[in-house]
Amino acid sequence: MRDRASFTWRRLGVAAVCIAAGLLAGCGGGDDGGDQSASGGGGGTVTVYSSLPLQGAARPQSEKVVNGIKLALEQAGGKAGQFTVKYQSLDDSTPQAATWTPEATSANARKVSQDESGIAYIGEFNSGATAVSLPILNEGGVAMVSPANSAVGLTQKGPGSEPGEPEKYSPSGDRTFSRIVPTDLVQGAGMVQRMKDEGCTSIFILNDKEVYGTGLAKNIVRAADAQGIKVAANEGIDPKAANYRSLAGRMRSAGADCFAYAGITANNAVQLFKDIATANPDAKVMMGSDAVAEPAFTDPKEGGLPASVAKRVTVTAVGLAPKDYPPAGQKFFKDYEAKYGGGDPGQYAIFGFESMGLVLDAIKRAGDQGNDRAAVLEQIMSTKDRQSPIGTYSITDTGDTTLTNYGVYGIKNGSLDYIEAVEAPSSG
Numbered sequence: 001m002r003d004r005a006s007f008t009w010r011r012l013g014v015a016a017v018c019i020a021a022g023l024l025a026g027c028g029g030g031d032d033g034g035d036q037s038a039s040g041g042g043g044g045t046v047t048v049y050s051s052l053p054l055q056g057a058a059r060p061q062s063e064k065v066v067n068g069i070k071l072a073l074e075q076a077g078g079k080a081g082q083f084t085v086k087y088q089s090l091d092d093s094t095p096q097a098a099t100w101t102p103e104a105t106s107a108n109a110r111k112v113s114q115d116e117s118g119i120a121y122i123g124e125f126n127s128g129a130t131a132v133s134l135p136i137l138n139e140g141g142v143a144m145v146s147p148a149n150s151a152v153g154l155t156q157k158g159p160g161s162e163p164g165e166p167e168k169y170s171p172s173g174d175r176t177f178s179r180i181v182p183t184d185l186v187q188g189a190g191m192v193q194r195m196k197d198e199g200c201t202s203i204f205i206l207n208d209k210e211v212y213g214t215g216l217a218k219n220i221v222r223a224a225d226a227q228g229i230k231v232a233a234n235e236g237i238d239p240k241a242a243n244y245r246s247l248a249g250r251m252r253s254a255g256a257d258c259f260a261y262a263g264i265t266a267n268n269a270v271q272l273f274k275d276i277a278t279a280n281p282d283a284k285v286m287m288g289s290d291a292v293a294e295p296a297f298t299d300p301k302e303g304g305l306p307a308s309v310a311k312r313v314t315v316t317a318v319g320l321a322p323k324d325y326p327p328a329g330q331k332f333f334k335d336y337e338a339k340y341g342g343g344d345p346g347q348y349a350i351f352g353f354e355s356m357g358l359v360l361d362a363i364k365r366a367g368d369q370g371n372d373r374a375a376v377l378e379q380i381m382s383t384k385d386r387q388s389p390i391g392t393y394s395i396t397d398t399g400d401t402t403l404t405n406y407g408v409y410g411i412k413n414g415s416l417d418y419i420e421a422v423e424a425p426s427s428g
Helices: 004-019 057-074 102-113 127-140 185-199 210-229 245-254 268-280 327-338 349-365 371-382
Strands: 045-053 081-093 118-123 143-146 177-179 201-208 230-236 256-263 285-288 314-315 386-388 391-393 403-414 413-425
Touching: 045 057, 045 102, 045 349, 057 081, 057 127, 057 230, 057 327, 057 349, 081 102, 081 349, 102 118, 102 127, 102 349, 118 349, 127 143, 127 177, 143 314, 143 349, 143 371, 185 256, 185 285, 185 314, 185 403, 185 413, 201 210, 201 245, 210 230, 210 256, 230 245, 245 268, 256 268, 268 285, 314 413, 327 349, 349 371, 349 386
Parallel strands: 045 081, 045 118, 118 143, 143 177, 201 230, 201 256, 256 285, 285 314
Antiparallel strands: 314 403, 386 391, 403 413
């Protein structure tokens, strides 16, 4: 990592360009700018932003992430060390798309980069969105902490990554992205282990062609090869197709006894699973990844799978049962219920809570430099053995967590029904 002065000089350079163009107001603080800039000094106000899809299929999960973030800040008294911390939730989706869009995501990233009080960015929910926002935030030296991204190529070369990854996400030359969920090297291995345990001999894999989906599919293939399980297909789908009967029929003709989907709910996952189930009534396993671990996929009242199909589906997700978290995690679930009422907080609320907790801790550890982007980034990236509600973890040199747990869920009465935890070797 370069020294923090490199970020400061880059930011001064951006300001100089804006002055020359007569646009200084556009490069200064955002609507919620704090008392001091994020370039050093003691005291004052800093702003933590989140960027999540607050419309469409991911809305219920994203709102729970936002609740977790708010709860962490509230429990900290709105402070981190000597700094007052403000929070602003941004939406990276649109009503028309009903999912994240590159336009909304890039606008969010530019807003935060140009807000001098902006000290950190919690997001995105979708790895494809991070591929859009990360380079913008990286140029601004803004620390990005994801509560959900698992695409390998965001941080590492290797299985599941694309050419140019991860370097293309760090145009400044500095690493500014970290995540507190395991990568898809772990998730892919966990999905295949579950399918092997269920007696699968041949897997038919479909993905939604997004950064997350294509990367995870590659890791499912890799894990299947390592386990000696045949891969009958690994293909991308058309998310706007009216149906997938042809693909479902090809699975049956190939003799595949198990199905795996790598992609998000919004890319027509419900229709896909219904068609696969109809054409393959004897499939041993139909498996979805963490990107479908949400009511829009599981609950027929929310447009999700009908019960007759849902009972045959297994889903992996980063969240565990409350009893499988450390005491601080169990306390989170009690506090969340007390604050927001009954109901399932979902798999990601606790990761929103911890994302804000990590940022607040980094601001505090930065001392009187807690409003300096580079200083806070340095503290996040040097996190070691942090005891948190989601477990004890470190952030590796690549920005990855050392946590390796995924939960395995069935679907019951429209909700995820916890089965077990599965742990795969760490990728970091």
